[in-house]
Amino acid sequence: MALGTLLIGEVFAFLIVFTRVAAALMVLPGIGDAFVSPRIRLVIALLFAALITPGLIDTLPAMPASVLALAVLLTGEALIGLFLGSIARLMLTAIDVAGQIISFNLSLANAFVFNPAMAAQGSLPGAFLSILAVLLIFATNLHHIMFMAIADSYGLFPAGALPPLGDMADTVTRIVAGSFAIGLQMAAPFVAVGLLFYLGLGVLARLMPQMQVFFVAIPAQIMLGFVVLSLTLSAAMLFWLDRTQARLLGFLAPGG
Numbered sequence: 001m002a003l004g005t006l007l008i009g010e011v012f013a014f015l016i017v018f019t020r021v022a023a024a025l026m027v028l029p030g031i032g033d034a035f036v037s038p039r040i041r042l043v044i045a046l047l048f049a050a051l052i053t054p055g056l057i058d059t060l061p062a063m064p065a066s067v068l069a070l071a072v073l074l075t076g077e078a079l080i081g082l083f084l085g086s087i088a089r090l091m092l093t094a095i096d097v098a099g100q101i102i103s104f105n106l107s108l109a110n111a112f113v114f115n116p117a118m119a120a121q122g123s124l125p126g127a128f129l130s131i132l133a134v135l136l137i138f139a140t141n142l143h144h145i146m147f148m149a150i151a152d153s154y155g156l157f158p159a160g161a162l163p164p165l166g167d168m169a170d171t172v173t174r175i176v177a178g179s180f181a182i183g184l185q186m187a188a189p190f191v192a193v194g195l196l197f198y199l200g201l202g203v204l205a206r207l208m209p210q211m212q213v214f215f216v217a218i219p220a221q222i223m224l225g226f227v228v229l230s231l232t233l234s235a236a237m238l239f240w241l242d243r244t245q246a247r248l249l250g251f252l253a254p255g256g
Contacts, residue, residue, distance in 0.1 A: 017056060029134055
């Protein structure tokens with residue numbers, strides 16, 4: 001009898017941890033993308049939950065007496081997991097914003113391709129930058145910080161407690177606004193060069209009204225844009241990685 005109670009407690013603890021971990025991995029960049037097999041995502045969630053459950057078992061609540069209370073508990077854990085995964089996913093939207101702005105300044109705004117990182121149609125520069133961002137997440141081990149943030153989240157959001165929905169909504173709002181600002185900062189060189197380029201075309205159009213300056217200048221604009229992209233790509237991606245890491249480090253426990 002005691003052995004059966006112990007086993008039920010162990011399974012319940014694993015279920016609570018797995019619910020939060022699986023919900024976070026479902027939307028996490030790289031792992032939660034549409035091109036990743038759900039079986040691989042499930043295996044990673046099972047292994048990660050099994051790894052951290054022994055260290056968290058003393059902080060987990062007791063098993064509820066009713067099915068309704070269990071459903072409410074698991075729903076809260078799933079909401080927290082989705083919130084944690086969405087933080088990293090929202091930081092990835094900064095890349096898409098930068099890609100959209102860059103595409104406007106490269107005359108490639110109508111060149112739509114499927115963006116696997118966003119699981120939707122997007123601009124050609126945005127798709128390229130998004131794939132590069134996912135690659136850099138794994139190349140720089142930024143995904144380790146994501147996993148650490150999930151494990152340390154039990155210090156910020158204790159299991160069994162009601163999720164602070166108001167604080168979560170405020171955090172998401174600030175991150176969305178910050179992501180747009182980061183995307184604009186990444187594309188700032190293209191905005192400056194594009195402004196000067198269009199200003200020059202306006203002067204040329206005044207000097208030679210019979211010339212279709214925009215039609216003639218589009219190849220030069222595309223070539224100039226790719227030159228600027230080659231010069232600023234590394235700095236822009238390092239800037240995004242630094243901001244994303246700083247955002248994720250806020251969810252780590254002190255000394256973690």
